[in-house]
Amino acid sequence: MSLCLACGFCCDGTLFNRVPLTEPEVVALKVPLQIGDGHHHVRQPCVALDGTACRVYSERPLTCRRYRCLLLEAHEAGEVSLKGAVEIVEATRAMRAELAAASGVSDDGSIVEVARVAGEKAPPEVRQRLLRLEKQLAFHFVGQRALQR
Ligand code: SF4
Numbered sequence: 001m002s003l004c005l006a007c008g009f010c011c012d013g014t015l016f017n018r019v020p021l022t023e024p025e026v027v028a029l030k031v032p033l034q035i036g037d038g039h040h041h042v043r044q045p046c047v048a049l050d051g052t053a054c055r056v057y058s059e060r061p062l063t064c065r066r067y068r069c070l071l072l073e074a075h076e077a078g079e080v081s082l083k084g085a086v087e088i089v090e091a092t093r094a095m096r097a098e099l100a101a102a103s104g105v106s107d108d109g110s111i112v113e114v115a116r117v118a119g120e121k122a123p124p125e126v127r128q129r130l131l132r133l134e135k136q137l138a139f140h141f142v143g144q145r146a147l148q149r
C-alpha cells in the first residue's frame with residue numbers, strides 16, 4: 001500500500017476544509033463533486049473519497065494533483081521509510097480519535113474543522129486535544145504548504 005492510501009488526511013478534512021477549483025474544472029468535471037456556497041471548491045471531507053482512495057483519481061482537480069504534504073516529500077526523498085511514515089499517520093489518526101472522543105462525536109476528519117470553528121468556546125479538553133493535533137499536523141504534514149492550497 002502507498003503512503004497516501006494509508007492516510008487520506010488531505011482529502012478527509014483533517015488538513016483542509018476545501019479544495020479550490022479552477023473555472024475550467026467546474027465546467028469540465030464530470031464527477032459529482034460538491035460545490036457549495038456559490039464558490040468553486042470541493043468541500044471536505046470530499047464526497048469523492050472512498051475510505052482513503054479517490055474515486056475520481058484520473059480526473060481529480062489540479063490542486064489535488066499538485067499537493068504533496070511534508071511527510072510524502074520526506075518519504076519520497078528517502079528520509080522516512082514507508083513503515084515510519086505510516087506510523088506517523090497512525091499516531092496522528094490516534095490524536096484525531098482522541099479529539100473526537102473528547103468532543104463526544106464519532107471520528108472522521110470533519111471533527112477537526114468543527115473544533116477549529118468552536119475555538120475558545122470548546123471545552124478545555126477539546127482545545128487541548130486540538131492543539132496537540134495541530135502541532136502534529138504542522139510538524140509532519142502541512143508546514144508552510146497550508147498557504148498554497
Ligand atoms: S499527500 Fe500527505 S496528507 Fe495527503 S494522503 Fe498523501 S501522505 Fe496523506
Ligand code: SF4
Pocket residue numbers: 010011019042046047048049050053054055056057060061064
Ligand atoms: S477529488 Fe480526490 S484527491 Fe481531490 S480531495 Fe477529493 S478525494 Fe481527494
